[in-house]
Amino acid sequence: xxxxxxxxxxxxxxxxxxxxxxxxxxxxxxxxxxxxxxxxxxxxxxxxxxxxxxxxxxxxxxxxxxxxxxxxxxxxxxxxxxxxxxxxxxxxxxxxxxxxxxxxxxxxxxxxxxxxxxxxxxxxxxxxxxxxxxxxxxxxxxxxxxxxxxxxxxxxxxxxxxxxxxxxxxxxxxxxxxxxxxxxxxxxxxxxxxxxxxxxxxxxxxxxxxxxxxxxxxxx
Amino acid sequence: xxxxxxxxxxxxxxxxxxxxxxxxxxxxxxxxxxxxxxxxxxxxxxxxxxxxxxxxxxxxxxxxxxxxxxxxxxxxxxxxxxxxxxxxxxxxxxxxxxxxxxxxxxxxxxxxxxxxxxxxxxxxxxxxxxxxxxxxxxxxxxxxxxxxxxxxxxxxxxxxxxxxxxxxxxxxxxxxxxxxxxxxxxxxxxxxxxxxxxxxxxxxxxxxxxxxxxxxxxxx
Numbered sequence: 001x002x003x004x005x006x007x008x009x010x011x012x013x014x015x016x017x018x019x020x021x022x023x024x025x026x027x028x029x030x031x032x033x034x035x036x037x038x039x040x041x042x043x044x045x046x047x048x049x050x051x052x053x054x055x056x057x058x059x060x061x062x063x064x065x066x067x068x069x070x071x072x073x074x075x076x077x078x079x080x081x082x083x084x085x086x087x088x089x090x091x092x093x094x095x096x097x098x099x100x101x102x103x104x105x106x107x108x109x110x111x112x113x114x115x116x117x118x119x120x121x122x123x124x125x126x127x128x129x130x131x132x133x134x135x136x137x138x139x140x141x142x143x144x145x146x147x148x149x150x151x152x153x154x155x156x157x158x159x160x161x162x163x164x165x166x167x168x169x170x171x172x173x174x175x176x177x178x179x180x181x182x183x184x185x186x187x188x189x190x191x192x193x194x195x196x197x198x199x200x201x202x203x204x205x206x207x208x209x210x211x212x213x214x215x216x217x218x219x220x
Numbered sequence: 221x222x223x224x225x226x227x228x229x230x231x232x233x234x235x236x237x238x239x240x241x242x243x244x245x246x247x248x249x250x251x252x253x254x255x256x257x258x259x260x261x262x263x264x265x266x267x268x269x270x271x272x273x274x275x276x277x278x279x280x281x282x283x284x285x286x287x288x289x290x291x292x293x294x295x296x297x298x299x300x301x302x303x304x305x306x307x308x309x310x311x312x313x314x315x316x317x318x319x320x321x322x323x324x325x326x327x328x329x330x331x332x333x334x335x336x337x338x339x340x341x342x343x344x345x346x347x348x349x350x351x352x353x354x355x356x357x358x359x360x361x362x363x364x365x366x367x368x369x370x371x372x373x374x375x376x377x378x379x380x381x382x383x384x385x386x387x388x389x390x391x392x393x394x395x396x397x398x399x400x401x402x403x404x405x406x407x408x409x410x411x412x413x414x415x416x417x418x419x420x421x422x423x424x425x426x427x428x429x430x431x432x433x434x435x436x437x438x439x440x
Contacts, residue, residue, distance in 0.1 A: 019249075025317070025367065028242070029249045059279050097245070100333035110367065113320035113344060122338040147245065147330065 005215055007048035012089035013041050014082060014096035014128070016056030018075045022120060023107035032097035034058035036145075036171075036185060039207040040095060041067050047211065052089065054081045056096055075099050075125040086132055091214065093143045094129040095169075101125060133164030141218050143210070144168045156190045166217065167191050169210055189213055225435055227268035232309035233261050234302060234316035234348070236276030238295045242340060243327035252317035254278035256365075256391075256405060259427040260315060261287050267431065272309065274301045276316055295319050295345040306352055311434065313363045314349040315389075321345060353384030361438050363430070364388045376410045386437065387411055389430055409433055 015037020019027040038060045041053045045066030053062070054070045056078060062069065070085075072078045075098045086092065101122035111118075129144045136142055144165040146156045156170045170188040186200040189210065198209055235257020239247040258280045261273045265286030273282070274290045276298060282289065290305075292298045295318045306312065321342035331338075349364045356362055364385040366376045376390045390408040406420040409430065418429055 022248070026248060026250045026319070028246060029239075030246045099246070101338050104337070113347075116344050117324070118321050118342040118344075120340045120342065122340060124333065124336050124338075127333075 004048035005219075006044055009049050009091065010085075010089045011041075011044045011049045011051045011091045011093065012054070012082065012085050013037060013044070013051060013093040014054045014056075014078060014098070015041065016058040016060075017097050018056045018078055018099045019073050020075065020099045020102035020125075021073075021106050022103050023109065023111045025110045028099060028101075028103070028122075029057075030097050030099065032056070032058075034060050034096075035183065035203050036206065037093075037095035038062060039203040040093060040210065043204070043207040043211050044091075049091075052085045054078055054085075054096070056098075075102060075128070079126050079128050079131070082128055082132065086135070090139070091141045091143070091218070092129075092132060092136075094132075095145050096128075097145075097147065098128055099125055100127075127163070129159075129165065130163040133162075136164050141166050141214065143214065145171065147171045153188070153190070153195070156188075160190060160192060167213065224268035225439075226264055229269050229311065230305075230309045231261075231264045231269045231271045231311045231313065232274070232302065232305050233257060233264070233271060233313040234274045234276075234298060234318070235261065236278040236280075237317050238276045238298055238319045239293050240295065240319045240322035240345075241293075241326050242323050243329065243331045245330045248319060248321075248323070248342075249277075250317050250319065252276070252278075254280050254316075255403065255423050256426065257313075257315035258282060259423040260313060260430065263424070263427040263431050264311075269311075272305045274298055274305075274316070276318075295322060295348070299346050299348050299351070302348055302352065306355070310359070311361045311363070311438070312349075312352060312356075314352075315365050316348075317365075317367065318348055319345055320347075347383070349379075349385065350383040353382075356384050361386050361434065363434065365391065367391045373408070373410070373415070376408075380410060380412060387433065 016034030017030045017032040019029045021027045041051050045051045045064040051067040053067050070081045072081050102125050104121040104123045142165045152172050156168050160168045168190045184200050185203050185206045187198050189196040236254030237250045237252040239249045241247045261271050265271045265284040271287040273287050290301045292301050324341040324343045362385045372392050376388050380388045388410045404420050405423050405426045407418050409416040
């Protein structure tokens with residue numbers, strides 16, 4: 001692999017959490033920091049890719065000139081940004097932790113505390129990777145991420161086919177030192193006919209492992 | 221006012237948001253960054269106070285040796301930490317944006333997306349400032365914060381008496397450049413018989429305004 005293996009290729013990458021507003025003050029969020037997605041974006045860019053990084057709210061910044069950051073807040077905004085750039089991208093990497101549900105109604109004023117109980121009704125967000133899977137062309141390569149707390153491998157395999165993904169990166173919350181907020185991660189990469197397990201590593205090294213496998217597949 | 225006006229005094233201060241878990245991955249949060257609370261903590265410490273800073277999840281750090289930081293995540297954890305230190309503190313400053321409600325049930329595994337809709341039942345959290353108000357001694361001084369999106373002043377006055385506060389700092393979401401995420405803030409300080417309005421300023425300067433008024437009252 002040369003240092004410019006992705007030269008001339010466009011990578012569309014999502015990263016971070018989404019925040020789904022309840023009212024102007026409150027939201028439903030998740031513990032994704034975006035570190036894994038940003039590490040991937042940096043590595044792709046170092047290898048010559050033209051990266052479009054659709055990022056949910058994080059505290060991360062990237063200076064790499066090969067990365068164009070599109071900031072979004074909600075799953076719906078992320079979906080629209082992804083739709084805008086998907087067609088021209090050679091590789092899609094869905095590393096964001098997108099909220100599955102959003103509040104059905106968003107209050108335009110801060111909800112006052114009144115009763116002892118309160119019920120929030122949620123409706124499903126679009127499954128971005130699955131929706132994109134339906135429009136994927138033969139020449140496009142799609143990578144999903146899954147975070148599972150039980151029955152990991154079976155769930156990941158199911159997602160692989162349902163979302164028309166070429167590869168899924170599985171994070172398990174069971175591994176100490178892996179996942180949210182950590183600078184290390186322990187992943188399993190699942191393909192239709194193969195499973196690759198890796199040791200606990202720095203996220204920059206994990207990014208390299210993922211990218212190496214993508215490169216083997218698209219150049220193979 | 222001398223530079224060590226709070227020497228020998230203990231200040232208990234809350235800052236930041238709280239995160240109320242839905243499951244191991246998701247939570248209900250709010251847009252507080254903790255900047256206002258940390259600015260207050262720094263200023264109190266510079267003026268000689270022994271500061272106990274009970275902080276929700278933020279990206280802020282303080283190096284001041286006069287500040288002891290107690291990290292918490294949920295409103296319940298914040299309440300317990302506050303209870304632990306309240307009795308010995310001369311001044312209480314409730315600058316945190318505490319979640320009013322938490323999910324009734326916290327799932328121990330990530331909730332799988334299934335139906336088109338999902339309902340989350342919430343139950344009320346303890347109102348920390350109000351609960352502490354009931355045990356406040358004559359010599360203790362209590363400062364609350366309120367963020368309102370409408371009918372600000374009337375709501376703030378009501379909180380003042382209900383929570384047995386000496387002073388309430390009102391942030392309005394209506395002021396551009398004020399409130400969440402900004403480095404500036406525009407406040408109104410409400411006392412039982414007086415209202416003080418201030419211009420838009422840096423949060424460090426706002427902290428100074430608040431502290432000046434506290435000092436007038438406790439030394440007055």
